[in-house]
Amino acid sequence: MSEVSLKFGGKIIEELSQKIPSTLFALNELIKNAYDAFSPDITIKVEASKNTVTISDNGNGMGTDEIESLFHISKSSKKFGHVIEQNGASRITQGSKGLGFLAAFKFGDEVQWTTRKGGMQSTFSLRKSDLVSKQDLAGTSIPIITEAHNGKGTTIIISSSPKDIEVLLDDLSNEKVSEKLAAAIVDENFDIKIEIENQATSYSTRNLKDFKLESDNDQLFYVSFDSEDNNIEFYHKGELLKSISGLPEPMRRTDYSINLELVIFHFERGRNSKSISPLNKRVHDDALYPLVYFNRNIFNNIVIFDPELLRKTSSGSSLPQMIGRVSLRSQSEEVEFNSDRTNFVENSLTKSLIKNLKALNDLIQTNGSELKRELQKENSKKKVPTGKAAPVSKPGDPKKIAASISMNRKMPLKIYTPSDQIELEKYIFQVRNSLGVEVDKNEVEISIDGVPSSNGVLHSIEEPCEKLVGRLQELSATRSLN
Known part of the structure; x- marks a missing residue:
């Protein structure tokens, strides 16, 4: 048996865990830890009969040094947004603040970690109520039970209360929340699974529908943009319809990048967006919107690329029925988020980023509306022609060179x-x-x-x-x- 020492006051656990406001945010923090550990997957299992939440992964696990740093608040060896590699695979670092383990206390008072690395298994636990009662935890030790084990990965078991489990199940019963949780990381080599006891429905990243296949008979445009080449491309029925310049040179920056993939719909009378997956709908209503990702991790912001941007000011140029991905990337230390990761902390970089996203949104909707009118004029029945919009690569086509x-x-x-x-x-x-x-x-x-x-x-x-x-x-x- 060994032990580690806590390096913070008891009250800080209470204060910081209270700043983790939502189920989506808290579970996302635990998902990011598994991703940084190069796990191929993570499973979140809720068992009301036991009042437990279990989070398990098959990643690198933790040795003594990693366990020690786990309890050192705001200290982390990770550099947010930087590329890390292992066995030929690369990932973008998600965690950097050393606060990930606090997310577990969102769902219960007692948390047990079992982690396996280097032929050893380490088990330790914490009870939040015992810690918050102490003003100073300096010198408080946490016993770690160790034994030989050839496996790897980490399992977290959270002992919850019936009330906390009820709140969690209420959140996860909303498909719009559960599907977004399963889509929290964009990486085809990482699967997020959500299992709820006695429920036939489970969620998995690999079972989510590709947004480019949603309601394909009603698709008007597939739109792509990459800040590297700065071109906005409009596709209609699989063919490139128009390419326009994106951001003016003075607005372009190199301390972040923007990549857009959008599908814009046109629903004729009698048709609507009901068939589109809950993943692509806002949680508080059923309005469509594109998901925003920052360094491959979902950014729970519904206004940074608002489909309804022009609806009030220029309805004739508005194309609000859109879904897809807005992918943002930066390694800059200037990038910070508010406590619930729904917005940026304002500074020159984030103000520029938000301004550029608004400009791109305006360009896409304004030019797209003009193209829509042209297509309608050319149609013999004066209807807006629709159909599967994204280009389809053919077998044998050379891969796009993007070096x-x-x-x-x-x-x-x-x-x-x-x-x-x-x-x-x-x-x-x-x-x-x-x-x-x-x-x-x-x-x-x-x-x-x-x-x-x-x-x-x-x-x-x-x-x-x-x-x-x-x-x-x-x-x-x-x-x-x-």
């Missing part, structure tokens, strides 16, 4: 001769490989004119010239420094 280097626009791109030596890493904001997957810029090998650079430094330039700076991989991406 790229995004430059840090905060750094000067005009360099005057004779120049000082240039640290090239500072000029590179984001690197994506030929599959479009982001690669940690600190782990790629920089080349200059095709020759590997051992230190990533471009030495003093005496005469005007062009240098091709890239990374060495099966497909190079280059940018010019003049």
Whole structure:
């Protein structure tokens, strides 16, 4: 048997756990921990007969050091938004504040952890009511029972009260909540399962319907945007209809990226959105909206990309019947969220991001409305033609090459001769490989004119010239420094 010591006051558990306001938020925190541990899945099981909630994963588990840091509030070795790799797989780090374990106390007073790593199994438990009664927990030790075990992963058993279980079951009985929980992480190699005792219905990421297949007879447009190439593309019945420029150059930034995939519907009289999955509907009503993700994790915000943006000011240009994904990505330490992760903490970066999302929303709805009118005019029956909108890739089609280097626009791109030596890493904001997957810029090998650079430094330039700076991989991406 071993033990770890708590490094915070008892009241902080009560204060911080109270700031975890919703079922969706609390379970999302526990899901993120499993994802960061490279588990292929996580199962959330609610058993009213036992008054327990069990969360289990098959990830890396925790050793002594990880257990020690678990109880050190606000300390974490994780860097939010950074790419981490294990056995050839890569994931984007979700946790960084060291607050994940507090989410378990949202559902009960006593929590037991059983975790397996490196041939050992460790079991320990905490009772919140015992801790909050103490003003100072310094020196308070938590016994850990250890034994040999060849498995891996972590199981959390929360002993709840009938009242807390009733509240949890009431939330999970809403399909719009449960499906969003199952869709909390965008990664085809990660499955979130939700099981409720004595209920035939269960939820799984892999069983969710692809939004591009929803009500396909009523689809008007499939719209895509990637801030890397800054083009908004409108597809109609599987064919590219129009491509327009996205954000004006002064609005573009490299400390975050935006990717949009939207399906816009047109429902003729007598048809409606009832057949569309609860996942794509707001919890408080049945209005359609696209899900927002930040670094692959669901961002519970229904207004940051509001389909009804133009409904009041310019109804003729409004296309409010839309679903899909708004995917945001950033490693910046400026990105912070409010306590229930429904909005950003306001600063220059988040204000810019919100402004750009609004501008893109306006562009898509305004231009889409014009295209809709043109399609209606061309139709012999003067009806708006609809049908499955997203393009379908054919067998044998080459994969889209997406290798790229995004430059840090905060750094000067005009360099005057004779120049000082240039640290090239500072000029590179984001690197994506030929599959479009982001690669940690600190782990790629920089080349200059095709020759590997051992230190990533471009030495003093005496005469005007062009240098091709890239990374060495099966497909190079280059940018010019003049």
